[in-house]
Amino acid sequence: MFARYTAPAVAIAAITALATMAVLAATDGATAQTVNQPPDTMAARVEACTPCHGNKGEGTSDVYFPRLAGKPAGYLYNQLLAFRSGRRKYPPMNYLLEFLPDPYLEAMAEYFASEHPPLPQPAPSEVSKDVLAHGELLATSGDAGRNIPACVSCHGPGLTGMQPGIPGLLGLRANYISAQLGGWRYGTRTAKSPDCMQLVAGHLTEADVTAVAAWLATRPAPSNPAPVPKGTYALPFGCGSQPN
Numbered sequence: 001m002f003a004r005y006t007a008p009a010v011a012i013a014a015i016t017a018l019a020t021m022a023v024l025a026a027t028d029g030a031t032a033q034t035v036n037q038p039p040d041t042m043a044a045r046v047e048a049c050t051p052c053h054g055n056k057g058e059g060t061s062d063v064y065f066p067r068l069a070g071k072p073a074g075y076l077y078n079q080l081l082a083f084r085s086g087r088r089k090y091p092p093m094n095y096l097l098e099f100l101p102d103p104y105l106e107a108m109a110e111y112f113a114s115e116h117p118p119l120p121q122p123a124p125s126e127v128s129k130d131v132l133a134h135g136e137l138l139a140t141s142g143d144a145g146r147n148i149p150a151c152v153s154c155h156g157p158g159l160t161g162m163q164p165g166i167p168g169l170l171g172l173r174a175n176y177i178s179a180q181l182g183g184w185r186y187g188t189r190t191a192k193s194p195d196c197m198q199l200v201a202g203h204l205t206e207a208d209v210t211a212v213a214a215w216l217a218t219r220p221a222p223s224n225p226a227p228v229p230k231g232t233y234a235l236p237f238g239c240g241s242q243p244n
């Protein structure tokens with residue numbers, strides 16, 4: 001999971017772009033066009049993000065940097081608020097977002113939510129068939145005896161998520177998924193109450209995390225990867241509808 005700290009070239013490119021972003025965020029639309037300043041287009045705003053997340057938020061070859069494209073805008077916005085406040089920790093992102101105002105974050109969230117590059121081909125799994133089968137069981141049926149609801153009960157039968165706050169779980173690598181579940185288990189990633197993922201992840205063992213992350217990463221793209229509309233199904237614990 002420390003792969004995330006091994007991309008200095010990318011981080012430097014991002015920090016260079018940050019200088020541009022800080023200028024854009026600090027200047028309002030009317031004065032932004034003056035001497036030698038780049039226009040405040042969405043492409044300029046996300047220039048600092050794309051080395052890690054891809055031009056349309058499709059992700060990059062790095063096994064840790066997550067795909068953003070097509071996730072619910074409300075979910076993405078909540079994450080940007082969480083990185084800005086330090087509730088969610090990843091130093092390059094905490095630093096990048098520190099001085100950006102809410103509407104700026106909201107616009108970036110909407111931009112990535114509205115992009116729909118194709119989902120990547122699932123990577124071949126490195127775990128055994130038995131481990132994958134255990135992952136599938138947890139994802140699709142949960143384990144009532146251990147108070148683990150099925151992942152699909154919130155993330156949707158197609159794992160495509162639901163507006164406004166539940167992300168799809170497709171197109172993410174096993175490394176990233178297991179690090180997020182670990183973050184909730186150990187309290188380094190939290191969301192505002194009810195923090196449903198903390199309730200779920202708190203019941204998972206290390207072996208469960210490996211299995212469910214591996215199985216999710218092998219899922220092929222569905223014919224319609226879009227998150228379903230708000231209220232399509234009822235969520236356990238009333239999750240995912242409140243902003244951060």
Ligand code: HEC
Pocket residue numbers: 004010011014046048049050051052053064065066067068071076077079080088089090092093096108167179
């Ligand atoms: C140096 C690489 C890097 C840069 C630059 C970067 N990110 Fe990230 N981003 C990451 C990583 C890594 C994570 C996952 C961190 C974690 O929780 O472990 C992440 C997480 C996210 C998430 C949450 C994704 C999810 O599914 O929960 C959002 C949203 C996001 N980034 C948006 C942005 C935006 C917008 C920018 C530009 C302002 C940006 N990022 C710049 C690497 C980067």
Ligand code: HEC
Pocket residue numbers: 066075078079138139149150151152153154155165166167169177180181190191196197200212213235236237239240
């Ligand atoms: C009770 C509802 C609920 C259940 C059940 C649930 N989740 Fe979640 N999950 C959520 C919510 C809500 C979020 C968004 C949290 C946030 O805003 O940070 C989320 C986010 C996630 C994320 C972060 C995605 C990203 O892009 O960073 C992962 C990974 C995840 N869930 C995996 C799982 C797995 C695996 C299971 C089954 C073992 C599961 N979830 C079961 C509600 C649920």
